[in-house]
Amino acid sequence: MSALISARGLSKRYGKQAAIDDISFEIAPGRIVGLIGPNGSGKTTTLKALLGLTRCEGSLSVLGMDPRLERDALMQQVCFIADVAILPRWLRVSEAIDFIAGVHPRFDRTKAERYLANGKLELSMKVQSMSKGMVVQLHLALVMAIDARLLVLDEPTLGLDILYRKQFYQHLLENYFDQDKTIIITTHQIEEVEHILTDLMFIRDGKLLLSASMDEVGLRYTEVMVALEWQAQAEALHPISTRSVFGKSVMLFDGVPRAQLAAFGETRTPSVADLFVATMKGRNA
């Protein structure tokens, strides 16, 4: 199937500073992509470029449209949740539903009302009187009621407690995600999303360090608990990171066959968080 999103040579500068610097990637439909990077790495700028919310250079196609020229048409098929603060404070729940139902051809009002009925939100409540968790709940209910093909989440659970965070992703997977939908998530809470991701993109200083499916990551990266006697041989294969746990070294290898590494000790696929830290550190050195 052809790519849902394809970006080639995407760049965005703020003055001399490059927020994103010549990045290219493709995202196929039906994937859940984690766009992961440290603060100020260009995650949000990349998402905004995909949504036509910021000017950028390079060629960009989202659902076959150029978001820079056709934002309003594109938004019939795309939904966006940013970190909690973007719903206007004066908006009532009922007004939000009425308005979106009025302007969005793919919004299902009964669906939104059903999602909301499960929570503590009442129709007369204003955003300003809600807790952060409730605002996100509202936004998620609104977005899930839209039959869109692409959902973009920019730090959706920032500032929420653990209960809301778990609930958020659970909702998303159980009631929203299916074969025809694609989700892009940026977050700092890698542990919470890693089990739902199908693809990974690491970004730093506006450059893409890694773009691979989780399967490819499993094939390419191996973490080995190296026994002391094998340490020297293992070092010779240039691990991208080494840390010690209970006196043993845990080494992370890129592109070394797992069978070869098995000789040194117990092997496993690294967690996304470990891989992320290793990738970021590795390139620093």
Added chain:
Amino acid sequence: MKTMQWLVRRELWEHQGMLLRAPLVIAALMTLFVGVMLLSGRDMVLSINGQQATLSEAINGAYLSDAVEPQRKAGMLRMIASGYMAASAPLFLMLGFVVFFYCLGALHDERRDRSVLFWKSLPVSDASSVLSKALVALVVAPLIAIAIGTAMSLLMLLMLCSALAFKGLNLFPALLATPELYLTPLRIAALLPVYALWALPTVGWLLMVSIWARSKVFLWAVGGPLLTGAFALWASRAYELGWNSGWFMQAIVARVLLGTVPGSWLLFDQQQRAELLDQASQRIDLPGIFAHSWAMMGSADLWIGVGAGCAMIFIAIRLRRWQEDI
């Protein structure tokens, strides 16, 4: 069309305090004041054909009592019936301020509180968003003011006539039979096109500054034109350039800053201003104001302003595409 209707409704939700509640409160307070004054029996001073008279004098004396010859009395009634909307003048003055500050914040506040990201995540074009705000400023807000003003003026007239009825002078049959009574609100409403066209450059300018300025919107919107005017004046004096800085102040600065005040067009044309001021000192001549106002439709000044206003709104639409949250 449906989208535009929802966008306008959205604006009313957000700004109902400014657009709806504020004029209602002012109207209620004014009505209350008149009511208290009538109940306390305080005499109202009427200015009739340049002569001042208290209400009781008018009743007993030469103007409204039954002893007055019918023709003269009918003239008096016509005057009341065409002038009673003057009571809502404070509301229309307030409309000028409300529209000014509404436009100033219209495209700035949403960027400051980042809600622009939410609005832009919906399939609504920048053009419809900006145009809906211009529509609210130019048509919806004035319509609300006219509706509230008419209701309040009628209520006040009703109270006044009731008070007179208690004093033994029943004006209701005669007043209700005066066509002017019904025509007056329509005349005011018929000025709406003139208002919208005249306010267009101001609304366009304010919307443009609202989307363009990253902060200090008021300072840019007001300080910009004023400083330019002051500079033109200084440069013209200092270097004897012979620029007509007075013209600049009136044709540019005043047009982009004062256009939202209803009736400001009447002060624009110097000759007309003199004429109207002369008359205004004698009586409120609404038909005269009406005729003068529609005569503005034929002036080049108005249409040049309309062109400039449309251009600035167009620029605001283009700017909104790329302006990010701040």
